[in-house]
Amino acid sequence: MKFGRIKRQHGRVGGLDSLLNQIIRQCPHVSRIVPGRIKVRRGHTPSNFKIQYPTDAGLKCLYTATGTVQEVFLICSNTTEARKWLVDNELAIDTQEES
Numbered sequence: 001m002k003f004g005r006i007k008r009q010h011g012r013v014g015g016l017d018s019l020l021n022q023i024i025r026q027c028p029h030v031s032r033i034v035p036g037r038i039k040v041r042r043g044h045t046p047s048n049f050k051i052q053y054p055t056d057a058g059l060k061c062l063y064t065a066t067g068t069v070q071e072v073f074l075i076c077s078n079t080t081e082a083r084k085w086l087v088d089n090e091l092a093i094d095t096q097e098e099s
Helices: 016-026 079-088
Strands: 030-040 048-054 058-065 068-076
Touching: 016 030, 016 058, 016 068, 048 079, 058 079, 068 079
Parallel strands: none
Antiparallel strands: 030 068, 048 058, 058 068
């Protein structure tokens, strides 16, 4: 299945679209974004975007909003530079830096 730079087949959590659009337009290391599974959870936490770990194609991230968590896969030409760009531009939290 062909799609644009952000896959639109799956639903997205509220507020995620504007973040993904900013990443795809401004980050030179991210070529595509594939939103994944949405899970319901308890709690009222502020929205945040966390980098979980590198994959063969790029980065697996989690977008957390009130009551939901969505997986987001970033397809990257350079995983290290993409991770650095996201953190430097304050769009993502790097979970590996926290530990």
